[in-house]
Amino acid sequence: MGLDQYAYLKTPESGDEGEVPAFVWRKHSKLQTFMETLYVARTGLSASDLNCGELILAPEDIDRLERAVTDGTLPRCEGGFFYGHQFQDEQAADCRTYDLDFCAWARAEMQAGSTVVYSCWW
Secondary structure: OOOEEEEEEEOOOOOOEOOOOOEEEEOOHHHHHHHHHHHHHHHOOOHHHHEOOOEEEOHHHHHHHHHHHHHOOOOOOOOOOOOOHHHHHHHHHHHHHHHHHHHHHHHHHHHOOOEEEEEEEO
């Protein structure tokens, strides 16, 4: 068991998600904390409501994420039983290039008119 995280598309033609997630993370607790903070601010719901839910990302979200990854300022995770917070610094360092690839991909997909979605399950 643990935190599984996904990014996928919803296309303007179908409104459906892609068959396979474009990006998959495992126990990237700093990314999860970033997304949960965004989710709570946007929806007013609890961070736990993101579990098996969806967060539609906007271009400014990707800009903020890219800056945080580049600057090494992704927010610290204070827990989450299945999040892997015990090794969050190592995981953030290991995922840095992958996270930046995600940002570039998401930006390009948004410019092409697709909706980029973040989801997680624990």
